Amino acid sequence: MILTIHINRFVQTLRGFVKQTKHVEFPEMLDLAPFCSSTAISLPNMLPHQKKVLYRLYGVVQHSGTIEGGHYTAFVKVRPANTSERNMSDFFSTPLSRVEDISRFQWELQQQSSNKAQSTEVEDDSVNQPQRWFHVSDSVVSEVTEEKVLKAQAYLLFYERVV
Structure with missing residues (x-):
């Protein structure tokens, strides 16, 4: 299962639309169990006595520039084992x-x-698989650290379910 989170970076003010540039923290591992009902946690796709509903970050899209123009880039995680x-x-x-x-x-x-x-x-x-992150900007691809990814000015976050 895939979870996509959209962070609204463009807000309307009395002067018009403005881009919000404040860093929004996001985790590499996200536990949604506190936000799930007991019915959702007891579904067949959950293991017996499973207490966490874990999702792992695998993609981040960011926007650089202003509301008038800019550039979208992505951070993507590649796992050699797969x-x-x-x-x-x-x-x-x-x-x-x-x-x-x-x-x-x-x-x-x-x-x-x-x-x-x-x-x-x-x-x-899947929780302990080796992970490599890449920054993708048009045809330029370079390897980056997870630390750099977590400091990105995220616009879209992509998480995958960890079973």
């Missing part, structure tokens, strides 16, 4: 990427994933 099951061509758009870029990208992710698996033991649940 990449072998996906068609990696979905992550690339032509003509910016060549076919050989896709196979090289897959190979690099598999190498990094196997190196991490050899150097550290990671539990086999």
Whole structure:
């Protein structure tokens, strides 16, 4: 399940629309259990005695500029453990990427994933999977830290359910 949160950055004042630039804090892991009814928590998709309804951040969209004009960029989390099951061509758009870029990208992710698996033991649940964040701005993609993501001036937040 996916949870999308929209943060209203544009508000109307007596002078017209104004962009709100104040940082809004958001967590990497979000527990919605305090906001769920006992009926929702007892649904079949919940494990017996499960006390938390966890969602993990996997995408952030931010806007830079003013209300008159600007630019949207995104932070996206990629988990190497899941990449072998996906068609990696979905992550690339032509003509910016060549076919050989896709196979090289897959190979690099598999190498990094196997190196991490050899150097550290990671539990086999989705809460502890290795995570890498990337900042995407048009055709420019660069790796960033989770700290930088959590400092973003978020406009949209995308969370996925952790089971």
